[in-house]
Amino acid sequence: MVYISKRNRRREKDKEIAANNRRELIAAGFKRRDLLKMGLLTSAGMLIPKKGLSARPLTSAGFVDDDEPNSPPTTPFQELMPRLQVLAPVASLTPAPTIAPNTAAGEGRTVAHQAFAQFPPQRFYEMTQQQGTALMAPAGELPPQTIWGFNGITPGPMIVERYGNLGSPGNGSILVRQRNNLPTVNGGFGLPSVTTHLHNGHTPLESDGFPCFFIAPGQFYDYHYPNVYAGINSTHPGSGDIKEAMHSLWYHDHRIDHTAENTYKGLAGTYILFNEFDTGDENTGFRLPSFGDGQNPLTSFDIYMVFNDKVFDNQTGLLKFDLFNTDGILGDKFLVNGKIQPVLHVSPRRYRFRWLNTGPSRFYQLFVLGPNNSTKSFWQISVDGNLLEKPVQVTSSRFSVAERVDVIVDFTGQAGKTFYLENRLEQDDGRGPDGDVVGAGQGDKILKIIVDGPVVPDNSIDPATIPANQAVYFYGFPNTNDAPRITRTFRFERGNGQWQVNGQLVGSCNAAPRFAIKRNTVERWIFQNNSGGWQHPIHMHFEEFQTLSINGQAPASTGLITRGRKDVFRLEHNMEAKVYFRFRDFVGRFPLHCHNVVHEDHAMMVLGVIDDVGDNKTQP
Amino acid sequence: MTDLKRRNLVAALGAAPFVLPVLTAAQSVGSGSKFKVIPSRERIRDRYFPNLSLTTQQGRTVKFYDDLVKDKIVIFNMFYAKCEGICSPVTRNLVRVQKLLGDHLGKDRLGKDIFIYSFSLKPKEDNVAALKHYAEMHKVGPGWLFLTGKPDDMELLRRKLGFVDPDPELDKDLSNHIGVLKYGNEPLERWGGCPGMQAPDAIVEAVSWVDWPENEASLKGGTR
Numbered sequence: 001m002v003y004i005s006k007r008n009r010r011r012e013k014d015k016e017i018a019a020n021n022r023r024e025l026i027a028a029g030f031k032r033r034d035l036l037k038m039g040l041l042t043s044a045g046m047l048i049p050k051k052g053l054s055a056r057p058l059t060s061a062g063f064v065d066d067d068e069p070n071s072p073p074t075t076p077f078q079e080l081m082p083r084l085q086v087l088a089p090v091a092s093l094t095p096a097p098t099i100a101p102n103t104a105a106g107e108g109r110t111v112a113h114q115a116f117a118q119f120p121p122q123r124f125y126e127m128t129q130q131q132g133t134a135l136m137a138p139a140g141e142l143p144p145q146t147i148w149g150f151n152g153i154t155p156g157p158m159i160v161e162r163y164g165n166l167g168s169p170g171n172g173s174i175l176v177r178q179r180n181n182l183p184t185v186n187g188g189f190g191l192p193s194v195t196t197h198l199h200n201g202h203t204p205l206e207s208d209g210f211p212c213f214f215i216a217p218g219q220f221y222d223y224h225y226p227n228v229y230a231g232i233n234s235t236h237p238g239s240g241d242i243k244e245a246m247h248s249l250w251y252h253d254h255r256i257d258h259t260a261e262n263t264y265k266g267l268a269g270t271y272i273l274f275n276e277f278d279t280g281d282e283n284t285g286f287r288l289p290s291f292g293d294g295q296n297p298l299t300s301f302d303i304y305m306v307f308n309d310k311v312f313d314n315q316t317g318l319l320k321f322d323l324f325n326t327d328g329i330l331g332d333k334f335l336v337n338g339k340i341q342p343v344l345h346v347s348p349r350r351y352r353f354r355w356l357n358t359g360p361s362r363f364y365q366l367f368v369l370g371p372n373n374s375t376k377s378f379w380q381i382s383v384d385g386n387l388l389e390k391p392v393q394v395t396s397s398r399f400s401v402a403e404r405v406d407v408i409v410d411f412t413g414q415a416g417k418t419f420y421l422e423n424r425l426e427q428d429d430g431r432g433p434d435g436d437v438v439g440a441g442q443g444d445k446i447l448k449i450i451v452d453g454p455v456v457p458d459n460s461i462d463p464a465t466i467p468a469n470q471a472v473y474f475y476g477f478p479n480t481n482d483a484p485r486i487t488r489t490f491r492f493e494r495g496n497g498q499w500q501v502n503g504q505l506v507g508s509c510n511a512a513p514r515f516a517i518k519r520n521t522v523e524r525w526i527f528q529n530n531s532g533g534w535q536h537p538i539h540m541h542f543e544e545f546q547t548l549s550i551n552g553q554a555p556a557s558t559g560l561i562t563r564g565r566k567d568v569f570r571l572e573h574n575m576e577a578k579v580y581f582r583f584r585d586f587v588g589r590f591p592l593h594c595h596n597v598v599h600e601d602h603a604m605m606v607l608g609v610i611d612d613v614g615d616n617k618t619q620p
Numbered sequence: 621m622t623d624l625k626r627r628n629l630v631a632a633l634g635a636a637p638f639v640l641p642v643l644t645a646a647q648s649v650g651s652g653s654k655f656k657v658i659p660s661r662e663r664i665r666d667r668y669f670p671n672l673s674l675t676t677q678q679g680r681t682v683k684f685y686d687d688l689v690k691d692k693i694v695i696f697n698m699f700y701a702k703c704e705g706i707c708s709p710v711t712r713n714l715v716r717v718q719k720l721l722g723d724h725l726g727k728d729r730l731g732k733d734i735f736i737y738s739f740s741l742k743p744k745e746d747n748v749a750a751l752k753h754y755a756e757m758h759k760v761g762p763g764w765l766f767l768t769g770k771p772d773d774m775e776l777l778r779r780k781l782g783f784v785d786p787d788p789e790l791d792k793d794l795s796n797h798i799g800v801l802k803y804g805n806e807p808l809e810r811w812g813g814c815p816g817m818q819a820p821d822a823i824v825e826a827v828s829w830v831d832w833p834e835n836e837a838s839l840k841g842g843t844r
Binding site: 188326 | 656664804830
């Protein structure tokens with residue numbers, strides 16, 4: 001005991017010294033090369049000491065040692081960043097989808113589709129969740145990894161769909177059949193029991209991927225996504241509220257208690273919705289950079305980038321998941337679309353990048369690093385896949401787990417130059433970032449972007465040409481003036497080493513819902529984090545919210561943007577936020593939870609229901 | 621499930637995780653590779669389950685991995701006998717969990733393939749007599765061991781199993797380690813954690829999710 005606690009004290013002291021050293025070095029203007037020479041920086045651009053797996057990784061000698069770099073070395077910027085495969089619809093499904101669960105045929109759904117007759121599916125998709133093999137590093141540097149993926153790949157295939165035009169909302173309706181073909185033998189982590197959440201569709205809740213609606217190997221589940229705007233059956237009958245449009249979504253496993261390991265093992269993919277305004281064609285509508293076919297570099301300028309961080313076992317080279325961590329897991333390797341620190345070649349023109357952080361626990365603040373440690377500004381156009389009022393010029397975007405940021409980066413006139421996406425937000429453990437943002441070139445370079453593509457036409461809008469006095473270029477935000485039926489408070493905290501919401505634990509899947517929201521009403525929620533040590537990305541399913549205030553202040557529309565419709569609230573240290581929700585159109589079960597998936601798996605979740613009665617619990 | 625059937629299953633499953641990763645890795649790691657081919661079950665053992673000598677409330681000496689974890693479904697928690705705070709509520713909750721586990725998964729399985737292990741946070745105080753008294757006071761069922769050992773060993777075990785707070789000051793507060801359970805199925809390599817004060821049926825549900833494949837019905841969701 002004495003030995004260990006001494007060791008702990010020494011370790012804490014070392015950490016403090018290291019942090020001070022690092023700050024001093026940066027303040028003194030040391031360059032990357034100097035730090036490398038001094039052995040203070042790894043080739044991946046990580047400052048040493050840097051924690052890997054978690055707050056308590058173990059050395060091979062069995063000691064807890066924060067300062068051990070965990071993963072084997074990999075050479076950055078060798079592999080091309082893959083463009084995500086687009087999933088093709090299928091002509092039909094066998095057996096044909098049914099409104100009632102087709103239990104006899106092996107469907108694991110237990111609740112009938114509530115909007116199937118109103119919005120019959122127009123297109124069908126099918127995916128199988130299964131084991132696959134992935135190369136995440138240059139050949140020979142890491143062995144092929146065994147992953148679990150949608151159709152055996154990670155990230156899973158991208159669904160690219162369109163809302164029905166205003167006035168014909170049913171044309172966007174699709175049905176996705178998910179099959180579970182995962183193996184019983186998991187190779188070290190992962191539970192072969194799954195439920196797929198479409199984050200954050202306005203989806204009838206039996207198709208939302210409720211954490212307890214999971215299926216076993218051999219079963220399937222039909223998810224009906226009407227792809228309609230909120231308000232369709234309430235405030236805006238026949239069309240829905242166009243201001244509720246969502247464009248960058250993603251889907252992922254949401255298995256209660258096992259989401260972290262299952263998503264870390266690969267069960268996550270992307271989902272794009274276009275409409276007659278955000279068309280995917282830069283010659284029409286908002287004229288955002290064209291999506292093309294998503295593959296051809298000469299015609300596809302709208303690129304989804306999925307970020308995550310992982311650790312690899314330094315003996316076997318295989319993906320490693322910290323089974324007993326409850327704080328949050330940090331990787332020391334940064335992946336984009338499944339490859340560690342890849343390279344993207346672009347043409348000298350504007351691009352739309354859709355950034356998604358799938359976690360498990362890291363927060364990012366991304367900068368575009370240019371030549372000579374310059375920082376290139378760019379245009380942020382959305383938060384959580386929802387367009388802002390107009391593009392906002394920023395020098396960085398911060399996003400925690402599950403948040404999405406769409407940006408326009410203009411490489412016009414930059415031919416021959418090289419840029420990097422650089423994460424400058426320091427984070428040492430699963431508790432969240434400590435708030436330090438390091439200087440240009442001192443962070444983790446995640447993606448190399450080389451402007452060496454051919455010159456191609458660019459008909460996309462140059463956000464710089466939107467008049468400064470034009471308040472709204474996209475849809476504008478819905479109003480927040482309707483009176484809330486109720487104000488509820490949710491306190492996210494830790495007690496006796498366990499995660500709690502309002503002092504309570506998530507409870508059994510069989511327990512009664514903790515609270516009930518009345519359909520087609522407005523609610524005001526207060527999110528509280530009284531801790532100076534922890535941060536929590538708080539996610540509510542089914543509806544987007546608007547932030548009314550953060551610590552009493554209006555949300556920011558510049559800098560690190562917190563204004564706009566969101567579905568993840570980044571609840572930082574000692575923060576209280578008021579948010580505004582309209583719950584419309586559909587009913588059923590939902591979770592409200594922390595999206596640090598390790599916290600989520602350890603009870604930081606509330607399971608509620610939307611029904612036609614509601615309740616008056618102010619602190620559910 | 622009878623003990624005989626369980627043993628067969630353990631034998632079959634016990635072999636599988638060792639064989640499959642070897643095949644995968646052998647295909648993937650070429651000759652001269654810097655990486656070793658080690659089955660994931662073995663890596664988990666090496667990473668988390670040091671084969672330390674521990675003493676039970678009956679005064680028996682046991683090896684942590686060989687005797688307590690290998691081939692079993694296990695639930696881990698932390699306690700100490702003279703704890704005034706959360707220990708007793710968690711232990712009482714686990715007594716209910718143990719009974720429910722018997723009701724739902726089979727009474728004959730407690731102490732056969734399903735075990736609960738409570739590790740002392742104050743091994744200097746918690747001698748065999750103290751453990752025995754604590755166990756008898758709470759009327760625990762079969763297959764529930766209260767364990768003590770050398771202080772350094774118990775501290776290593778606590779850290780290995782993740783009963784830690786990243787804030788060193790909070791880590792000193794023992795009550796922060798008592799509210800958490802870890803559970804898993806060792807040969808199946810399925811592991812999880814949950815709060816010790818979670819409703820007993822929720823804990824039983826969580827344990828059922830790591831049960832043997834013949835109980836795979838638990839991996840299907842419900843109407844809830």
